[in-house]
Amino acid sequence: METGSPHETGTAATSGPAVPDGGEPVWIALPPGLLRMRRLLLVVWLGLLTLAAGLVPGLLAGPGWAAFALLPLALLLWGWVLLERNWRSWRYAERADDLLISRGVLWRRETVVPYGRMQLVEVTSGPAERHFGLASVQLHTAAAATDATIPGLDPAEAERLRDRLTELGEARSAGL
Amino acid sequence: MTAPDVQGDVRDRPPVTERRLHPVTPLRRAWAPVAVLIGWALHDPDQAQRQLTRLTTTTLLIGLAVLIPAAALYGFLTWWFTHFAVTESELRIRTGLLFRRTAHIRLERIQAIDVTQPLLARVAGVAKLKLDVIGTDKKDELAFLGAGEARALRAELLARAAGFAPETAHQVGEAPSRQMLRVPPGVLAVSLLLTGATWGWLIVAGVVVPLLWTATHSLWTVLAAAVPMLGAAGASSVGRFVAEYDWTLGESPDGLRIDHGLLDRAHGTVPPGRVQAVRLVEPLLWRRRGWVRVELDVAGSSNSLLLPVAPRELAESVVARVLPGVNVPPREAFARPPRRARWCVPLWWRGYGLAVTDAVFATRRGLLRRSLSLVPHAKVQSVRLAQGPWQRARGVAHVHVDTGANKSVTAHLRDAGEAAALLRSQAERSRTGRRDARPDRWMA
Numbered sequence: 001m002e003t004g005s006p007h008e009t010g011t012a013a014t015s016g017p018a019v020p021d022g023g024e025p026v027w028i029a030l031p032p033g034l035l036r037m038r039r040l041l042l043v044v045w046l047g048l049l050t051l052a053a054g055l056v057p058g059l060l061a062g063p064g065w066a067a068f069a070l071l072p073l074a075l076l077l078w079g080w081v082l083l084e085r086n087w088r089s090w091r092y093a094e095r096a097d098d099l100l101i102s103r104g105v106l107w108r109r110e111t112v113v114p115y116g117r118m119q120l121v122e123v124t125s126g127p128a129e130r131h132f133g134l135a136s137v138q139l140h141t142a143a144a145a146t147d148a149t150i151p152g153l154d155p156a157e158a159e160r161l162r163d164r165l166t167e168l169g170e171a172r173s174a175g176l
Numbered sequence: 177m178t179a180p181d182v183q184g185d186v187r188d189r190p191p192v193t194e195r196r197l198h199p200v201t202p203l204r205r206a207w208a209p210v211a212v213l214i215g216w217a218l219h220d221p222d223q224a225q226r227q228l229t230r231l232t233t234t235t236l237l238i239g240l241a242v243l244i245p246a247a248a249l250y251g252f253l254t255w256w257f258t259h260f261a262v263t264e265s266e267l268r269i270r271t272g273l274l275f276r277r278t279a280h281i282r283l284e285r286i287q288a289i290d291v292t293q294p295l296l297a298r299v300a301g302v303a304k305l306k307l308d309v310i311g312t313d314k315k316d317e318l319a320f321l322g323a324g325e326a327r328a329l330r331a332e333l334l335a336r337a338a339g340f341a342p343e344t345a346h347q348v349g350e351a352p353s354r355q356m357l358r359v360p361p362g363v364l365a366v367s368l369l370l371t372g373a374t375w376g377w378l379i380v381a382g383v384v385v386p387l388l389w390t391a392t393h394s395l396w397t398v399l400a401a402a403v404p405m406l407g408a409a410g411a412s413s414v415g416r417f418v419a420e421y422d423w424t425l426g427e428s429p430d431g432l433r434i435d436h437g438l439l440d441r442a443h444g445t446v447p448p449g450r451v452q453a454v455r456l457v458e459p460l461l462w463r464r465r466g467w468v469r470v471e472l473d474v475a476g477s478s479n480s481l482l483l484p485v486a487p488r489e490l491a492e493s494v495v496a497r498v499l500p501g502v503n504v505p506p507r508e509a510f511a512r513p514p515r516r517a518r519w520c521v522p523l524w525w526r527g528y529g530l531a532v533t534d535a536v537f538a539t540r541r542g543l544l545r546r547s548l549s550l551v552p553h554a555k556v557q558s559v560r561l562a563q564g565p566w567q568r569a570r571g572v573a574h575v576h577v578d579t580g581a582n583k584s585v586t587a588h589l590r591d592a593g594e595a596a597a598l599l600r601s602q603a604e605r606s607r608t609g610r611r612d613a614r615p616d617r618w619m620a
Contacts, residue, residue, distance in 0.1 A: 098603050108568070110561040110596075112603040116610060117557045142310065142475060143557040143578035 025093035025100055034152025035087040037132040039080060046076040092150050097172065099139065099165065101148055113148050116172035117141045121165045123158045137161050194259040194270070198302045198320045201258075202251030260318055262332060267307060269316060279316050283337040284616045285309050287450045288477045291326050292442040305329060308477040310580075334430045334445065339617030353428040357494060359484055363467075364420055367485035368413050370461035372545075377409035420484040427497060429619070434482065442479075448618045450474050451498050452555045452581040454482070456491060456548040463546075470494065473581035499552050505531040510540045513589035516570045520589055530587040535609070537577055537602065539587050549585045551577055553602075553609030560584075561599045563592065575599060 054069030085105045093100040098114040120140040129135060135158035139148040153161065217224040250273075258271040267281045288308040297303060302320035321329065327350065335348040368374065385402050392398070421438035431447040453473040462468070468491045470483040482498065483491060492504045510529030517525040529540035537551045556577050563573035573595040575587040590598060 097607050106565040106568075108561070108563040108573075110599060112559045112599055114556075114558070114603060114607050114610075116607070141557040141578070142580035142582070143584070144582050145560075145576065145578045145584045146558040147560075148558065 025095050027091040027093050027102075030087060030090045030150075030152050031154050031157075032087075033132050033134050033154070034090075035084060037128060037134060037152070038083045038087070041128065042076065042079045042083060046072050046079065050076065087152075090151070094161075094164070099148070101150060109147075111146065111148050113139055113141060113146060114172070115165065115168040118165060118169040121162045121169070123155075123162050125155070135159075137165075139165070192261045192263050192268075194261045197255060197258055197260070197318060198322050198325070199255070200300050200302055201320050202248070202255045204251075204319065262329070262336070264336070267333060269318070281307050281309050281316065283333060284339075286333070286337045286447060287475045288444060288446045289330050289333060290442060290444045290477075290479070291330055293323065293437075293440065295439040298441060302326075307333070308474065310476040330445065334447065335619075337447065337617065338430065338619035340619060351428040351430040353426040353433050355424060355426050356497070357425040357483065357486065357490060359420070359423040359486065361421060363485055364423070365417060367462060367467060368417055370465075371412065371459060372461070373412040374409050377405050377412065381405040381409065416484075420481070423484050425483065425494065431618075432482075432498060444479060446472075446474055446477075449616075452579040453549060453551045453583060453585060454495050454499060455550070456488075456495070456504065458488075458546040458548075460544045472498065473579060473583050475580045475582070477581075495550065499536070499550065502536045502550060502552060503533070504548070504550065505533060505536075505538050509533075510538070513572060514591050517572050517589040519570050520567055520572060525589055528588040530590060532598070532602075532605075537585065537587075537605075539585055541588065551579055551585050553605045555579050556602065556606035556609075559599055559602045559606070561595055563595075568592070575602070577602065 049072040050069050053072050054066045057068050058066030082105075086103075089105050089108075090103045092102070097116075098112050100110065100112055102108075102110045118139055119142055122138040122140065123135050124138060125135040129152075133155060134152050135155040136149055136151040137153060137158050138150075139146065141148075150158075150161070253273050254271075257273050258269070260267065260269045262268075265283055267283065269279045269281070271277050271279075286307055286309060290306045290308065291303050292306070293303045297320060300320075301323050303323045303326040304317055304319040305321055305326045306317035318326075318329075331348065331350040334351070335344075340348050381402055384405070385398055388398050388401055418438045419440070420436055423436040424434075426433035426435070428445075431445055431450070434442075434444040434446070436442055451472050452475055455471040455473075457469040457471060458467070459469075462485070466488045467485050468483075468488050469481075469485055470491050471480050472482040473480060483494060486494070495504055496502060509531040511531065513525050513528050517528075521528075524543060527541050527543040527546070531538045531540075535552060537553060537556070538548065540546065540548045557580055558578045560576040560578070561573055562576065567573055567589070571592045572589045573592050575590060575595050575598050576584045577586075578584045587595075587598065
């Protein structure tokens, strides 16, 4: 039930309760792979939709109706900008005793998960993510409301993070 | 700790004795086919009548001769193939006729133990025993055991979970319980009469039924609308009275004991340190009498009521016992959101409040029906800050604190700077709070 070895509690004590790690945590941003993947998916899907929205009414009802294609096109351009802003907003920081995840542009979310509370750390990678060489790390605690996921990491970084989190989780493990 | 002597453990371990459930168990589902038949007859009376007249005595006899042994055999076999055993660290339940299922429930992970006796089970002298562990489902209850056996088994499971030596665990017996509080039936009845839900349903029924009658003049339509509404009114008054009758709260070294019920008796035990959060709820009409309802969250447990009704001071003293070292902060201690929060939640923003003490994160909400939630810092699983665009324009944010019982307690509409500081400091407090939390095996 100890939260760590005496050495670790010592460092925690010196870092002080008010500003842990001596000030602002060291934030790590996501690699650009995730943005590339999301933008490509956006262009593929909305590009197809633009073509369909332009061609179908254009051929059936007259060339003027092809202006419908502007709608998905505008959506595409808007999404292009939005994806970058969203990607920029994602960042995480490993502190001495907890993991911080911050994200969101309009709807800002910030989550703190103490290492000792982690029940399970998961590295997942879907087919699209694998193709782009990306992996997500997901943290589970006993509370399902804990939505701590870091998407779009480099697989090596994801595994390093998983191993480090598991190690820290074991050292500081606590029951419910 | 146990890793080096695992080998020795396996060799020296006494043989695990498997037990069966009480022999009345096969009768447990006997009413199901009868209920299906009755339901069918009620649903379609004409058809049922015609079918009945077509049945001759011989077909009836043949049907009974096939059905009854088949049902009896099924009941007998499911009972025969269900075993349970208590080992040093686990309760094992082996069940299933075609699909085998073995559940190993670790005793140090027990969050609560419930022994319940439905009315018919009381007549037969048997009881159900259910262990609340995160992830267990309805199938993992032991139904039925003899009433005495269930009590002995509960005592043994608790003794093992508490960390008594395995050889003596079944001799420890039931820990002595000291009664803390008993809710008098009169108070319970008055409190239920002062609850809004019953009157709400009655008023709705009083408005809807005449309207429907004038509109349709069809008895069936009116009945179809009135019966569920009256049923809801009955469930929230008579139903709750029957379930919460004779509510007794006791304290023992094995934790809290909660006994209640008029027809169905239930006996719950919550070991020390298992309570994740406590809520004090104060409906509008109870305020003049100073009564509150106390609810608690235990991980993996479905029942959440600690006290159906009690005077506030008494409830606060009970909370202090349930969460050691925690005092319910007084009303003045709760800080309201800043005034500009009224643009996010008009009027109701006044009901929100937050108080953080050394031991507990407490929030308040509601203007008419006030509710006060308490989470000890040691039980916090994660802390989240959330801010939408509208809230950001007003410079406010929500802070959610997640507990192990899968619930969240929210500090609504705090000042943005305060919320950010709260996020950091709460994570720190819950870390240090855990350090002096009690061990899982509370007697070890």
